[in-house]
Amino acid sequence: MKPYIKRAAVILGTAGLIIAVGGAAAVATSTRHTKTRFQMVRSTASENAGCLNGAKVDVTIQSKGQVEVMRIRASGLPKNTDFDLFVIQVPNAPFGMSWYQGDLDSNAWGWADGTFVGRFSVETFSVAPGSAPAPVVHTAEPTVRPTGDASTNPKTDPIHQYHLGLWFNSEKEAQAAGCAAGVTPFNGDHTAGVQALSTKNFPNDQGPLRVIQP
Known part of the structure; x- marks a missing residue:
C-alpha cells in the first residue's frame, strides 16, 4: 500500500x-429503551424458608411497538414443577394490583422456558372507573381455597404494574421444594402456593418493566 x-x-x-x-x-x-434484560431472584418467602438456592431466572423484554415479547429462561428450579406468572404492583406482600399472565413449568432437569406476548412496558396498568358486577366462578372453601372471587370490583384510578412474581401452582409443590406451606389466590382457581421468585431486586416504584417504551 x-x-x-x-x-x-x-x-x-x-x-x-x-x-x-x-x-x-x-x-x-x-431514556427510550425498546429492549431490556434482567434477573428474577428468590422471593422473601423463599429466602425465609431457605429454599430455591440454585434458582437462576433470566428475563428479556423486546418492544414490538403494539406489544412486547417477554421471554423467561430459568434453571435450578425443582424438577417437574408448575409455576404461575403474574405482573404485580410491588414485589413483596401485599403485592398490590396483580394480573395473571401465564404458566411456567419446569422439566425433569429443572429448566423452564416461556414466551409471553402482551403489554410489558411503561404503559402497563389497571384501571376501574367505577364498580360493576363481577362473575363469581370460584367461591371460598376452607379446605380448598381461602379466597374466592369478588362479586364486584372496587373503583380505582390507573395503577401501574412494573414487577413480576412467580408462584408455586400448589401448596404441595412448594412444600416438596422445601418452601413454606400456605395457599394463595395466585393461580387460575386460587389454590396456588407461596411466591417463589420475584423482581424484589428492584425498588417498589422502579420495576423492570418501567424502562420499556413502546
Whole structure:
C-alpha cells in the first residue's frame, strides 16, 4: 500500500471509531429503551424458608411497538414443577394490583422456558372507573381455597404494574421444594402456593418493566 493511501485508511478508520463511540453514547444516555434484560431472584418467602438456592431466572423484554415479547429462561428450579406468572404492583406482600399472565413449568432437569406476548412496558396498568358486577366462578372453601372471587370490583384510578412474581401452582409443590406451606389466590382457581421468585431486586416504584417504551 502506498503511504498516502495507508494514511487515508487510518484517518477513515479513526473517523469510524468516533462515530461508533458517539452512537453508543447516544444510546446509553437515551431514556427510550425498546429492549431490556434482567434477573428474577428468590422471593422473601423463599429466602425465609431457605429454599430455591440454585434458582437462576433470566428475563428479556423486546418492544414490538403494539406489544412486547417477554421471554423467561430459568434453571435450578425443582424438577417437574408448575409455576404461575403474574405482573404485580410491588414485589413483596401485599403485592398490590396483580394480573395473571401465564404458566411456567419446569422439566425433569429443572429448566423452564416461556414466551409471553402482551403489554410489558411503561404503559402497563389497571384501571376501574367505577364498580360493576363481577362473575363469581370460584367461591371460598376452607379446605380448598381461602379466597374466592369478588362479586364486584372496587373503583380505582390507573395503577401501574412494573414487577413480576412467580408462584408455586400448589401448596404441595412448594412444600416438596422445601418452601413454606400456605395457599394463595395466585393461580387460575386460587389454590396456588407461596411466591417463589420475584423482581424484589428492584425498588417498589422502579420495576423492570418501567424502562420499556413502546
